[in-house]
Amino acid sequence: MAERDSAVVDALTRVGAPFELTDIVVGGVPMRGMRRAEAGLASLFDSFDRFADRPFVVADDLRLSFAEVASAAARLAGVLVERGVRPGDRVALAGANSAAWMIGFVATVAAGAIPALVNSRGTAADMAHAIALVEAKLVLADAKRATMLAPFGFDCLVPEIDVSPGAPPLPRPGAAPGDPAMILFTSGTTGRAKGATLSHRAALTGLLLAQMAGAMIAIRMFGADALTMPRPQQATLMAFPLFHVSGCHATFLSALASGNRLVMAPKWEPDAIVRLIEREGVTAVSGSPAMIWDLIAAKERAGATLETLTSVSTGGQAQPVNLLDAVVAAFPRAIVGTGFGATETAGAIAMHTGSDYLANPRAAGRVLPLAEVRIRDAEGRDLPVGEAGEIVVRGPMVTSGYWNDRPASDRALKDGWLRTGDVGALDAAGNLTILDRLTDMVISGGENIYCAEVEAAIQQNPGIVEAAAYGVPDERLGERLVAVVRGQGPVDLDALAAHLRGTLADYRRPTEIRVTQEGLPRNVLGKVDKRALRAAHEQGEGADAAA
Structure with a gap:
């Protein structure tokens, strides 16, 4: 598989190829970059001429072409x-x-x-x-x-x-390639949002890497002629907020560059989304795991097939395996996908799709070309394959820093390496697995507990739609682990506790499991708001059960 991917990458990046590479220097660090990423963000405006008469934006009754x-x-x-x-x-x-x-x-x-x-x-x-x-x-x-x-x-x-x-x-x-092109604000889950600055080179590199990943999939499926085969215009659902990298970069700018149609969802109302997908013939949907669960449930309520969907992907957090199974069952014609990236990397730096994803569902994907990824310990030392530590990234897609915030920039960036704040591990094939956020990791009795791993184990239990694990203060252990779950119906806590006893080591099992009938609290980017969960725990909200 690695040899196959290497040959495809070589074909796509050689001189004269769509993703031709060139030698560049970023922040004094020599590296390889894409020639087309040196052109500036306004180079995307060529699409307005190339696809002038195509429909570009559909928003309720408003329909605008590229030319308009x-x-x-x-x-x-x-x-x-x-x-x-x-x-x-x-x-x-x-x-x-x-x-x-x-x-x-x-x-x-x-x-x-x-x-x-x-x-x-x-x-x-x-x-x-x-x-x-x-x-x-x-x-x-x-x-x-x-x-x-x-x-x-x-x-x-x-x-x-x-x-x-x-x-x-x-x-x-x-x-100039290094000039600031756009500023995106971090989600601010641990404080005031910071303005991540993307240069023209970084913004275009992130976009081109996503296109290159799509080209690699097409070549695997249809052979070397895939890039020249006629392809009908695709229709992408705009579900992420445009102020987020997944909305602006991965959806809006990607559609602009590719000549695709954007179908705007005024708000995330799953039943209305199903009707919108049917009416507009939407071909691609991407969302957080909670959004995709909602879509599957709404599809079943409506008795809809949604057979136009050929791509369904999730992101924003570690993906539960049972969600992948549900997506494959609900959308048998769709290519499933996931990935890992950040605001500060102009989108995904690892992607997983199709058969590769099905074969290794716990990984976030294989690291994309041009992205250097290492795993480091708390002292900043590189860790060997298979060991867990902080994910650091270097490459032409990485932010140049936080606008007007030198201290934050200095903490996050050193010698071009970006500290992502995510805990993960790399395998020998270059597959990246996300274990947790550093800020979410619980240290209980001296043992590191990765909440994402616990959440994945909980969600393997049939009937669990979403779960969140977090730490609360404990006089003896320092912290102890608590989980909150939501089921499709009533949750059998005894069965869930038995499932976890067979899945997780003693110290990794939650000391409490709380049930909520409502969706878990989330920030504007769809990520679980664990500060809100801790606050609710302090107030004694929720139904408890010993695990």
Whole structure:
């Protein structure tokens, strides 16, 4: 398998190939990069000409072609310049998923400015903090966020979509590969969000790596002619928030680069999503495990086939094996996939799809070309194959640092290596397995307990939809492990406890299992909010059972 992948990579990256490699230097470190990633983010605008008449955005009753999006963005770029926006200025985008948001992004890049992707689901104070941090020249907002931000005195513009004839050409400003291209904010689960800065090279490398992974899959399935075979336009469901790397990078910009159609989901309402997929012939869906569970349940309630789906992928956390089984059963025509990445790596740096994923479902995927991944101990020493430690990454896709936050940048980056804060292990074939977040790891009685491993064991039990494990203070052990679960129906705690006794070592089993009838609390990116769970535990909420 490794030899097969190596031959495919060589074919895709040779001189003249779509993903041709070249020698580059990033932060004083020599490395290999993709030639096309040196061109600047505005190089993506070629798609507006290439796919001009294709439908690009579907949002409720609004349907816009590639040409219409370019036209509206060109007009808005002119407005930005009239409002005093200059190359290198930051323009904050604060709004719900919409065609206007995407047009605002394109217009900002066309004006030579740097889009700062504000978490629009946060409080007014959270949004104001992000906008002030990047010293935004202008805020492009929807009406709701403009009202929320009014007390802070920012220059806000609520743009209208103008696709009438006579728009000027869309500007395509040049940029040096290392110049800042965009700022994405971290999820802020452990404090105030930081602005991860992606250079033009990093942003394009992340995008090209995802395309290259898709090309590798196509070649495996259909042979060397796969890249030249006619392919109908794909339709991708836009379910992730656009301010997140999975929404902006992996979905929006990927569709722009590939000429695909984006189908906007106003909000995640599974029953409505099923109807939307059927009506629009959606071919690709990606979401958190909880979202995919919801989709499967809604599909069954509706008696729908959703046979247009050819790609179903999950991400954002370790994937439970029983979810993979459920996806394969529910969507037999779809290629299943998962991966691992971060805001700071412009998307995935490891991917798992199809038969490889089915054969090794506990891994997040094989490390992608150009991404150097090592596993290190607490002292920063490299660990051998198979041992668990912190995942560190280096490559042209890695962030150049956090905007206006040198201390955080220095903590996260050293000699080009990014500390991800994730615990994992590599096998001899280059497959990466995610075990936990460093901040989630529980140390009980001197033993390290990886919560993600415990959660995976719980979710192997039939009927468990989602689970979360976390530590609470304990006078004797320092910390003890607690779990919260939600089932498809009533949860048999005795059966679950028996299952865990046969699956996990003594010290890795939860001392309590709590049942909730509601979904687990999650942050705006769909990740379980363990701070909220700990707070609920302190207040004595939930039904307990000894494990």
